[in-house]
Amino acid sequence: MESGFTFIDAWWWPYLFILLIGWLPTDIWRALGVLMSGGIDENSEMLVFVRAVATALVAAVISKLILFPAGNLSVVPVELRILAASLGFASFIISGKRVFIGILVAETILIGGSWWLGVF
Amino acid sequence: MNIPPDESIHLNGEINKFHWFLTGARGLFSIPALILMSSFVGFAGFAREAGFSLGETVFMVGTIWALPSHLVLVGGVIADASVLTTMIGILLASVRLMPMVMAQLPLLKGRNTSRWTLLFLSHFIAITSWVFLQERYKQVPQEARAAFFAGFAITISTVCTILVGITYVLAGTFPPILAAALFFLTPVYFLTSIWRTAYLISDKWAMGIGLILGPLFHLLIPEVDILLAGGIGGVAAYAIHRMALTRQKAR
Numbered sequence: 001m002e003s004g005f006t007f008i009d010a011w012w013w014p015y016l017f018i019l020l021i022g023w024l025p026t027d028i029w030r031a032l033g034v035l036m037s038g039g040i041d042e043n044s045e046m047l048v049f050v051r052a053v054a055t056a057l058v059a060a061v062i063s064k065l066i067l068f069p070a071g072n073l074s075v076v077p078v079e080l081r082i083l084a085a086s087l088g089f090a091s092f093i094i095s096g097k098r099v100f101i102g103i104l105v106a107e108t109i110l111i112g113g114s115w116w117l118g119v120f
Numbered sequence: 121m122n123i124p125p126d127e128s129i130h131l132n133g134e135i136n137k138f139h140w141f142l143t144g145a146r147g148l149f150s151i152p153a154l155i156l157m158s159s160f161v162g163f164a165g166f167a168r169e170a171g172f173s174l175g176e177t178v179f180m181v182g183t184i185w186a187l188p189s190h191l192v193l194v195g196g197v198i199a200d201a202s203v204l205t206t207m208i209g210i211l212l213a214s215v216r217l218m219p220m221v222m223a224q225l226p227l228l229k230g231r232n233t234s235r236w237t238l239l240f241l242s243h244f245i246a247i248t249s250w251v252f253l254q255e256r257y258k259q260v261p262q263e264a265r266a267a268f269f270a271g272f273a274i275t276i277s278t279v280c281t282i283l284v285g286i287t288y289v290l291a292g293t294f295p296p297i298l299a300a301a302l303f304f305l306t307p308v309y310f311l312t313s314i315w316r317t318a319y320l321i322s323d324k325w326a327m328g329i330g331l332i333l334g335p336l337f338h339l340l341i342p343e344v345d346i347l348l349a350g351g352i353g354g355v356a357a358y359a360i361h362r363m364a365l366t367r368q369k370a371r
Contacts, residue, residue, distance in 0.1 A: 005197050014176050021203060022193045023183040025211040030242040033221025034235065047219045052326040052357040054216035057350025058188045058314060059330025060337070061195070061213070064345070065307040067335045070198065071169045072300040085308060092312045099251075100151050102312040103305065110304050111297060120297045 076114050084109040128264070140264035144271025147252055152313075153276050156248040159309050160280045162302035163190060164287035165294070170194045174288050182281045186246050187306065188213040192346065201343055209346045220317075221245050227253055230263040237266060244273030247313050322361035329353040 005017055066085050067078060088106025095101040114120055127139045147153055160181065167177040172194065184190060189210045196206030221242050229238060252272060260268045291299065318324050333349035341348065 007203075014173070015179055018176060018180050018193070019183060021196075021207045022180060022189055022210060025207055026184050026186050026189045026214040026217065027243055028211075029214045029216075029218040030221050030245055031239060033218040033245075034225065034238050034242045036218070037222045037225045037238075047222075048320060048322055048361060049354070049358045050215050051219055051320075052322045052361070053212060053350050053354025054214070055314065055318065055323050055326035056330030056333070056353025056357060057209070057212045057346055058216070058310060059327045059353065060334025060346050060349035061188060061191050062307045062310050063331040063334045064195070064338055065191070066304075068338060069303060070166060071303060072165075072296045073303040075296065076300055081304070084304070085311065088308050089311055089315075092315070097312075097316050099155060099309065099312045099316060103155060103308050106308040107301055107304065111301050114297055114300070120295070120300075 076110065076119055077117065080110065080113045080117070084113065128261070135261055135264045137264060137267035140260060140268040141271035143260075144268040144273075145275040147256075147272040148275050148279060150252060152248045152251045153272075155305070155309055155313075156276065157280055157283055158302065159187060159306045160284050161287045162305045163187065164284040165291040165299055166191075166303060166306075167194050167284075168288050168291050170198045172197070174285060177288050178281055178285045181284045182277070185243060185277055186214060186217065187310070191306070195346075199342060205344055205347065209350075212347065212350050217245065220247075220250055224250055224253060227257045228265045228269045230266055232263075233266045241266065241269060241273065244269075244277055247310075247317065248276070249273060250317060251313060320361065321364055322357045324357075325360045326353055326357035329356050 005014060007013065007017070066081050068074075069081075073081070084106045087109055088102045088104075091105040092098060092102025128136055128143075130136050163181075164177060167180070167190075172180070180190060180193065184193070192209040192213050193206060195201075196209060201209075224245050225238060225242075228241065249269070249272070253269060256268075257265055294302075315324070315327060318327060330349055330353040333353050334345060337345035337348045
C-alpha cells in the first residue's frame with residue numbers, strides 16, 4: 001500500500017497530509033468535547049470504554065518507543081532501557097506520583113548505565 | 121500601613137485579565153512545562169531521523185499539539201503504514217482528548233466565556249495542561265481562569281514550536297548520549313503522567329495490557345500493531361472494570 005506521505009509530488013502535499021491525517025483526527029475530539037461538555041457524565045460507561053481503548057493505544061506506543069526505538073537510543077542495550085524505565089516508574093509511585101522524580105531516576109540510570117557500560 | 125497595589129484587580133473592581141494572562145504565561149517555568157519542552161526537544165530529533173523536513177516538523181507541532189498523535193504520525197511514516205492505518209491510529213490515540221476536554225472545561229471557564237473561546241482554548245488541552253490546571257485553578261478567580269489558561273497554553277505551544285525548530289537544526293550536533301537521553305524522555309514522561317491522570321481500574325489495566333501488547337503485536341503484525349493493541353487492550357481493560365463493578369454490587 002501507498003504510505004501516503006509521498007503520494008503526491010508537490011511541496012504542499014506533506015502539509016496537507018499532516019492536516020488531514022494528523023490535525024483533523026486529533027482536534028475533532030477536542031471540538032466534540034467542547035460541544036458535548038455538560039451533556040455527558042465524564043464517568044459514563046461509554047467514556048470509560050473510550051478512555052480504556054485510548055489509554056491502551058498510547059501505552060502500546062510507549063512500550064514500542066522503549067523496546068524498539070529509533071536512532072541513538074537503540075544503541076543502548078534493551079535490558080538497560082527496561083531497567084531504567086521500570087525503576088523510574090517505581091520511584092514515581094514511591095514518591096507519591098511525582099513525574100519529575102520518575103523522569104530523574106529513569107534518565108540517571110539510562111545515562112549512568114550507558115556510561116558505565118561504555119555504550120557511547 | 122501601606123498595602124501594595126493588587127494588580128490582579130482593576131481600580132474599578134473588575135478582574136485584570138491581562139495580569140492573569142501573564143501569570144499563566146509564567147507557567148512556562150513550571151515543572152510540567154519544562155518536562156514537556158524537553159520531550160519536544162527529543163521529538164524534534166525523532167522527526168528528523170524519520171526524514172521529516174524542518175518545515176513539516178514545526179508545522180506538525182503547531183497544528184496538532186498532541187505528542188501521542190505526533191508519535192503515531194511519525195511512527196506510521198517510518199513503518200510505511202497505509203494512510204488509513206495511521207489516521208485510525210491517530211483517531212484512537214486522540215479519543216482520550218474528548219473526556220479530557222470535558223473534564224477540564226469546567227475548571228477553566230467563567231460565567232460568560234463564549235463557546236468560540238472554549239473551542240479555541242480546547243486546541244491546547246492535552247496531558248500537560250491537565251496536570252498544570254488541576255494543580256493551580258483554585259488559586260485563580262473563576263472569571264480570570266480562561267485568560268490564565270490562554271496565557272499558559274499559547275505561551276508554551278509557541279515556545280515548544282520554536283524550540284522544535286531550533287533543536288531540529290541542532291540535533292545533528294548533539295553528542296549521542298544526549299540524543300538518546302532526550303529521546304527516552306518521551307516514553308517515561310507519558311508512562312508517569314498518564315498513570316497520574318488514571319483514576320479508574322480500567323485506565324490502569326489498559327495501561328498495563330497496552331504496554332505488553334504493543335511490542336507483542338509489533339513482532340507479529342507490525343502493520344496494525346498499535347490498532348490491535350489499543351482495541352484488544354481497551355476491550356480487556358473495560359471487561360475487567362465491568363467484572364469489578366459486578367463483584368462490588370454482588371457484595
